[in-house]
Amino acid sequence: MSQDTPTDERNGGMNRRTMLAAAGGTAVATALAGCSTLLGGSQSDVEGEADVPDEPIQAGLQTFTEGAAAVLGLQAQHGAELAVRRINDAGGIAGREMELDTVHEADAHVENYTQFVDEGKDVTFGPISSGGHAAMAPEVESQGVVNVSTDGTVTTLYEGTVEDPTYSFRFQNYDVMECVTAAREAVSRVGADEIDTIAGINPNYAFGQDEWKFFELAMNQLVDGGVDSVYEGFPDLGATDMATHITEINNVQPDVTFSSQWGGDVTTMMNQASANGMFGNTQLVGSVLYSAVDELERNVVEEADAISGSRNWYWGFPDRSRWAPNDDTFGAARDEWDIVPTAHFMSGYGAVTAWATAVAKLVDVIGGWPSQDQIARGLEGHGFYTPAGYHVMSAGHQGKSNAFSGRMAWSEEVGAAVLEDVNAYAPQEVSPPEGTTAEEWVNGW
Amino acid sequence: MELPPRRAALGLLGLLLLVAVPDLAKLSPGLQLRVVHEGVLFGLAAVGLNLLLRHTRLVSFGHAAFFGTGAYTAAVLASHFDVTSMLVLLAAATLFGTLMAGVVGYLSLRHTGLYFSLLTLAFGQLLYAVVIGRGYFGSSDGLAVRPGEANQALLFGVEFGSEVYSVVVYYLTVLVVLLSLLVMWRVANSPFGDALDAIGQNRTRARFIGIPVRRYVLAAFVVSGIYGGVAGGMYGLVQQHVRPEPTLYFLRSGDILFMAILGGFRTLVGPLVGGIVLVFLQDVGRDVTNYFDALTGIVLVALVYGFPRGIVGSLKAGSPFRRRLASLRADPSVAGAWLRGAWNAVVDAAARAGENLRIIIFGVN
Numbered sequence: 001m002s003q004d005t006p007t008d009e010r011n012g013g014m015n016r017r018t019m020l021a022a023a024g025g026t027a028v029a030t031a032l033a034g035c036s037t038l039l040g041g042s043q044s045d046v047e048g049e050a051d052v053p054d055e056p057i058q059a060g061l062q063t064f065t066e067g068a069a070a071v072l073g074l075q076a077q078h079g080a081e082l083a084v085r086r087i088n089d090a091g092g093i094a095g096r097e098m099e100l101d102t103v104h105e106a107d108a109h110v111e112n113y114t115q116f117v118d119e120g121k122d123v124t125f126g127p128i129s130s131g132g133h134a135a136m137a138p139e140v141e142s143q144g145v146v147n148v149s150t151d152g153t154v155t156t157l158y159e160g161t162v163e164d165p166t167y168s169f170r171f172q173n174y175d176v177m178e179c180v181t182a183a184r185e186a187v188s189r190v191g192a193d194e195i196d197t198i199a200g201i202n203p204n205y206a207f208g209q210d211e212w213k214f215f216e217l218a219m220n221q222l223v224d225g226g227v228d229s230v231y232e233g234f235p236d237l238g239a240t241d242m243a244t245h246i247t248e249i250n251n252v253q254p255d256v257t258f259s260s261q262w263g264g265d266v267t268t269m270m271n272q273a274s275a276n277g278m279f280g281n282t283q284l285v286g287s288v289l290y291s292a293v294d295e296l297e298r299n300v301v302e303e304a305d306a307i308s309g310s311r312n313w314y315w316g317f318p319d320r321s322r323w324a325p326n327d328d329t330f331g332a333a334r335d336e337w338d339i340v341p342t343a344h345f346m347s348g349y350g351a352v353t354a355w356a357t358a359v360a361k362l363v364d365v366i367g368g369w370p371s372q373d374q375i376a377r378g379l380e381g382h383g384f385y386t387p388a389g390y391h392v393m394s395a396g397h398q399g400k401s402n403a404f405s406g407r408m409a410w411s412e413e414v415g416a417a418v419l420e421d422v423n424a425y426a427p428q429e430v431s432p433p434e435g436t437t438a439e440e441w442v443n444g445w
Numbered sequence: 446m447e448l449p450p451r452r453a454a455l456g457l458l459g460l461l462l463l464v465a466v467p468d469l470a471k472l473s474p475g476l477q478l479r480v481v482h483e484g485v486l487f488g489l490a491a492v493g494l495n496l497l498l499r500h501t502r503l504v505s506f507g508h509a510a511f512f513g514t515g516a517y518t519a520a521v522l523a524s525h526f527d528v529t530s531m532l533v534l535l536a537a538a539t540l541f542g543t544l545m546a547g548v549v550g551y552l553s554l555r556h557t558g559l560y561f562s563l564l565t566l567a568f569g570q571l572l573y574a575v576v577i578g579r580g581y582f583g584s585s586d587g588l589a590v591r592p593g594e595a596n597q598a599l600l601f602g603v604e605f606g607s608e609v610y611s612v613v614v615y616y617l618t619v620l621v622v623l624l625s626l627l628v629m630w631r632v633a634n635s636p637f638g639d640a641l642d643a644i645g646q647n648r649t650r651a652r653f654i655g656i657p658v659r660r661y662v663l664a665a666f667v668v669s670g671i672y673g674g675v676a677g678g679m680y681g682l683v684q685q686h687v688r689p690e691p692t693l694y695f696l697r698s699g700d701i702l703f704m705a706i707l708g709g710f711r712t713l714v715g716p717l718v719g720g721i722v723l724v725f726l727q728d729v730g731r732d733v734t735n736y737f738d739a740l741t742g743i744v745l746v747a748l749v750y751g752f753p754r755g756i757v758g759s760l761k762a763g764s765p766f767r768r769r770l771a772s773l774r775a776d777p778s779v780a781g782a783w784l785r786g787a788w789n790a791v792v793d794a795a796a797r798a799g800e801n802l803r804i805i806i807f808g809v810n
Contacts, residue, residue, distance in 0.1 A: 065735055066735040066736075103731055103732060104731050104735060104737070106731055107688070107690050107691045108728065108731070110479070110684060110686070111477065111479055111480055111483075111728060112731075114477060114479055115474070115477055115728075118470075118474040118477060119474040120474070130585075130586060131585050131586040131587055131688050131690075132688075134583075134586045134587070134589075134686065135587065135589075135684070135686035135688060138589060138591055138596065138685065138686070139685070142607035143607060154586060161589065204577075204578075205577070205584060205585035205586075206583070206584040206585045206586040207585075209580070209584060
């Protein structure tokens with residue numbers, strides 16, 4: 001029997017099953033990076049070869065599927081669905097296909113997660129909400145089924161709420177990263193010498209307060225002598241009238257106005273700012289203004305000439321002709337859902353990818369299906385590709401990816417806003433090193 | 446007051462069901478202990494609200510304030526003061542819920558009817574705004590109820606595993622609910638309860654026969670607030686994280702009121718049943734459709750037209766639902782007569798609407 005079995009030496013130190021599993025892992029990783037068309041060939045030859053269960057992988061995703069926040073939530077859902085489809089087209093993970101069950105996160109984040117666990121899900125993804133994530137993460141630690149959150153990006157999650165996580169992970173860059181990106185962008189594009197005053201219009205909840213706090217901290221460190229905060233307004237989520245804030249901005253005319261508004265609130269604010277001539281009085285800089293791309297109108301975009309972050313992905317950077325995974329993903333989103341994919345699309349795509357590529361690697365290493373503990377360990381420090389580029393799930397469980405920002409402009413070709421002159425910031429430029437809190441880090445500059 | 450054997454048997458069955466929930470939840474992934482538990486707690490708050498609704502006929506739109514006060518008391522003590530004792534957290538939640546009810550009641554009960562309802566709504570929203578605007582309360586992210594090194598509240602200093610913790614807290618809730626129902630039953634059947642009934646029927650007459658109306662109504666309001674406070678405190682222990690939207694927002698007050706009506710506000714345990722059913726419906730609804738919010742509306746419409754006495758009220762002897770059920774059993778052909786009657790009612794209503802429209806457009810002649 002031993003004569004029929006290829007030796008490890010003849011296969012470069014790998015037995016047949018390990019090699020096939022590794023090939024499967026590579027296929028999954030390649031498909032998720034969107035590069036399968038570049039490599040060619042079929043990836044389905046590994047199905048059923050690894051020592052793994054036969055039944056499909058059950059995954060659960062909670063996201064906002066209705067209401068105002070669905071602008072972001074549906075993008076995340078579509079991204080996750082695309083990633084799952086690509087995994088299955090590549091033959092699954094060691095032959096196991098994935099099935100994704102999506103529920104509306106509503107205000108029931110913990111209930112949704114425990115329901116998934118009760119249903120025997122192998123992995124869970126989501127949520128979008130920061131508050132919901134803070135409520136859910138300790139429960140993830142108690143239940144012990146790995147959750148890779150799409151968003152829920154509040155800075156304090158792994159600095160206070162769950163300081164030493166085991167099963168809870170977050171793919172998307174967290175608040176401090178996009179605020180520091182926005183501050184660097186403001187300084188480099190407007191000029192440190194040109195900025196004496198700043199103002200903020202941010203949503204009236206923990207996320208908006210977190211974002212304003214870190215933008216203000218970063219600006220004070222980046223501009224010699226600091227900056228004066230001349231106005232800070234916190235309109236409610238879904239507010240229909242932002243005239244008060246816009247009038248104040250017009251009165252005080254700050255050099256830079258920062259906004260972490262997202263989705264429909266961006267549209268409301270920018271339309272009313274345009275109508276009241278605000279863009280002539282200040283430079284608008286936002287962390288996720290581009291999340292409203294499918295709603296913004298041409299005249300507003302052109303008049304605003306705003307600088308917007310795009311979290312850890314912008315579909316047009318680098319140029320799609322140089323980076324086919326972006327082109328494939330952009331095309332898939334346009335064809336199937338008729339949307340311009342945003343960073344929230346990547347939130348869903350990347351969360352699934354982080355888990356899938358880690359598991360594919362673990363199957364290769366251990367020669368069987370990994371336990372939740374093994375998956376959790378495997379995710380720590382795990383590096384992987386998506387159409388957005390290379391990501392690392394840090395030892396502290398926070399995903400670290402490049403952060404993107406550019407000038408919002410109108411594209412006739414796309415029929416929607418695009419980002420021009422995009423800058424990419426490496427994680428170490430916009431996030432603290434392991435073991436340092438975000439606030440200590442910024443204050444220590 | 447003696448309990449008829451049939452009702453005692455039903456009560457025992459209900460109690461057995463309540464006790465069996467953790468085991469039943471293990472049998473089906475569709476039934477979550479956490480969801481039933483949440484339903485029981487909101488139902489308990491609705492039992493408190495029902496004291497006002499059933500006896501004094503006052504409609505409060507702000508009962509989430511007491512529920513939220515209880516929940517946030519537990520959360521603040523656990524997060525900022527590292528209080529680990531479950532019983533201390535619960536006692537403090539009850540105390541602060543009671544105090545809040547005293548203050549809100551004192552300020553709201555100067556008015557009756559619509560203005561009372563609006564005032565309770567206003568105080569509830571005021572509390573919500575304060576909590577969401579203050580970093581001390583965790584703003585919209587809320588606060589964890591995970592004190593101490595064990596990362597959980599302890600019962601008599603004992604630390605439990607995650608699954609055991611949820612079952613222990615559930616049985617603690619069952620105990621609290623039984624005690625609360627017993628107290629409410631005594632209150633409702635006491636001279637104080639009769640006085641509240643008299644106040645509900647006619648305030649002026651009640652005052653004329655010597656009942657200190659304002660004092661009694663304030664007492665009833667505070668008692669109902671205690672139920673909200675204790676339920677909120679338990680909610681904090683169950684969820685281990687308290688956020689403003691699910692506990693203090695005015696729609697939560699609406700839910701609590703709706704639970705009382707759904708279960709049957711003229712009954713003792715109806716609001717509790719209403720709480721379990723509504724929370725369960727909302728949870729299942731999310732899995733079935735994106736329009737799950739419409740479920741509440743549909744149930745409300747069905748309730749008003751088909752079961753105006755609520756779930757428990759409709760099952761009681763002598764209710765229109767029971768009468769119809771009995772006549773259907775005696776003669777199934779009566780269903781045809783009902784359908785004909787319903788159709789005739791629709792035709793009549795359409796004819797009346799047409800006639801009204803003719804009068805509006807062309808005048809009486």
